[in-house]
Amino acid sequence: MAHKPLFALIDCNNFFVSCERLFRPDLQERPVVVLSSNDGCAVSRSNEAKALGIPMGAPAFKYRQLFAQHRVTTFSANFELYGDISRRIVSLLTTVTPRIEVYSVDESFLDLSELPINDYAAWGRAVRAIILKHIGVPVSIGIATSKTLAKLASEIAKRDENHQGAYSFIHIPPAERDAQLESVPVNDIWGVGRRLAPKLRADGIGSALGMARMRPQRAQQLIGIHGRQMVAELNGVCCHPLARDHDSAKSIMRGRTFGEDTAKQHVLESAIATLGAQAAFALRRQGLLARRIGFFANTNRHKPGYRSWSYEETLLQPTADSGDIITRLVKKLDEVFIPSQQYHRLGVYLYDLVGAEVLQTDLLGYIDGHAHDKAQARMQALDAINSKHGKGKLYYAAADLSSKWQPKHHIRSPRYVSNWDELPVARIA
DNA sequence: TCTGGGGTCCTAGGACCC
DNA sequence: TCTGGGGTCCTAGGACCC
Numbered sequence: 056m057a058h059k060p061l062f063a064l065i066d067c068n069n070f071f072v073s074c075e076r077l078f079r080p081d082l083q084e085r086p087v088v089v090l091s092s093n094d095g096c097a098v099s100r101s102n103e104a105k106a107l108g109i110p111m112g113a114p115a116f117k118y119r120q121l122f123a124q125h126r127v128t129t130f131s132a133n134f135e136l137y138g139d140i141s142r143r144i145v146s147l148l149t150t151v152t153p154r155i156e157v158y159s160v161d162e163s164f165l166d167l168s169e170l171p172i173n174d175y176a177a178w179g180r181a182v183r184a185i186i187l188k189h190i191g192v193p194v195s196i197g198i199a200t201s202k203t204l205a206k207l208a209s210e211i212a213k214r215d216e217n218h219q220g221a222y223s224f225i226h227i228p229p230a231e232r233d234a235q236l237e238s239v240p241v242n243d244i245w246g247v248g249r250r251l252a253p254k255l256r257a258d259g260i261g262s263a264l265g266m267a268r269m270r271p272q273r274a275q276q277l278i279g280i281h282g283r284q285m286v287a288e289l290n291g292v293c294c295h296p297l298a299r300d301h302d303s304a305k306s307i308m309r310g311r312t313f314g315e316d317t318a319k320q321h322v323l324e325s326a327i328a329t330l331g332a333q334a335a336f337a338l339r340r341q342g343l344l345a346r347r348i349g350f351f352a353n354t355n356r357h358k359p360g361y362r363s364w365s366y367e368e369t370l371l372q373p374t375a376d377s378g379d380i381i382t383r384l385v386k387k388l389d390e391v392f393i394p395s396q397q398y399h400r401l402g403v404y405l406y407d408l409v410g411a412e413v414l415q416t417d418l419l420g421y422i423d424g425h426a427h428d429k430a431q432a433r434m435q436a437l438d439a440i441n442s443k444h445g446k447g448k449l450y451y452a453a454a455d456l457s458s459k460w461q462p463k464h465h466i467r468s469p470r471y472v473s474n475w476d477e478l479p480v481a482r483i484a
Numbered sequence: 485t486c487t488g489g490g491g492t493c494c495t496a497g498g499a500c501c502c
Numbered sequence: 503t504c505t506g507g508g509g510t511c512c513t514a515g516g517a518c519c520c
Contacts, residue, residue, distance in 0.1 A: 091487090091489075092488055093487090094486085095487055095488055096487050096488065098488065098520095112488085113487085114486075114487035115486075115487080116486035117486085134489090158519095158520085159491095159519080159520045160520075161520075245519080246517095247518090248517060248518050250516085250517060250518085251517080251518085279495095280494095281494090281518095305492070306490090306491070308491070309489090309490085310488090310489060311488095311489085357487055363515095365513090365514070365515085366513095367512090367513075369511090369512075402489085402490095
């Protein structure tokens with residue numbers, strides 16, 4: 056018999072900051088901010104930093120004075136560390152139930168429909184305590200019959216300390232449920248962003264309750280099919296089942312904002328070579344080939360005269376060969392490069408990914424099997440050397456590593472758990 | 485001076501084919 | 503000279519997510 060859908064969302068609080076605090080217990084209850092690459096803007100803030108009025112995405116240069124004034128500790132993002140902590144949490148959750156969807160680095164959905172639980176909020180608090188004890192990261196847990204409501208429940212759990220980190224919409228009196236939904240602004244609903252929120256408000260919809268009571272036809276008119284689904288989900292009707300067995304990636308992108316803007320073609324070439332090699336490596340690691348490749352470049356979007364360009368091409372023969380990808384994109388850059396622009400950011404895209412094992416010799420003979428085998432052997436050798444001697448030891452000559460386009464990380468914390476040279480050291484006196 | 489990076493999905497127009 | 507519709511692919515861009 057099929058069980059009625061039931062989800063728990065496990066959402067890590069201020070995840071990057073919480074990871075940094077694991078190794079810096081002195082920073083508990085202190086304002087802490089993690090900055091994006093180039094130390095550009097705030098991507099994670101402790102509650103104390105939020106209380107100082109530092110918004111998500113706050114540009115660091117505008118807040119330097121505030122940081123100094125309130126002795127805010129800042130870190131450059133350390134994604135290797137966060138990825139490692141994330142995997143540990145997932146591994147712990149898997150012992151709770153194998154029916155888990157890893158939604159992002161700091162969020163997972165669990166399918167509770169087949170677990171024998173009576174008091175869901177109490178169950179949530181218990182799971183929260185286990186994660187806190189074994190990993191040390193505080194989480195918020197929301198439980199409901201749809202993912203959208205589970206997300207809202209976790210927000211409610213986070214917002215109101217009385218819930219002790221877990222809130223459930225199951226067996227809740229309608230009046231309480233409505234009051235909770237009424238308290239959530241429409242822009243905090245999963246799927247409502249900066250464009251849809253004003254549209255909904257103009258239609259008189261200001262809260263999650265307003266949206267839950269919307270006519271589905273009207274929601275569809277305003278937002279499309281997603282609108283209709285959002286209304287259903289807010290009423291507890293599941294439209295998005297647990298996604299298990301993660302589908303393989305549909306696209307891979309590697310992009311970088313330059314350390315400083317540039318008008319030089321060779322700098323863009325070098326960025327394409329480095330990012331192309333990184334993207335192709337990720338492709339091979341996942342056992343995939345790309346049928347379309349491309350790149351984009353843009354000027355600084357915060358400066359007047361902002362422009363962006365993107366180019367892509369479809370290949371006759373799917374590839375995972377770094378050299379092949381880099382050569383094609385650098386050639387394309389040569390055709391389309393516009394001098395006298397101040398380039399700020401560039402990225403390499405790989406799309407239309409197919410499993411490497413499905414590559415078959417094309418009937419028309421486009422695919423040269425021998426050449427493919429040779430390219431594959433070359434890439435295996437490249438990856439083997441880089442995995443043995445360290446990332447980026449062997450690279451394409453076009454990737455000029457000395458150049459100043461490399462991003463800056465002034466204040467990254469040590470890679471405590473992902474680099475032998477940066478392990479934490481305990482001294483016994 | 486200094487404002488992130490990595491994804492997914494959808495739309496829409498034009499080319500091209502039948 | 504005037505006249506079509508449906509389907510798919512390609513390309514570009516937008517909206518949203520964390």
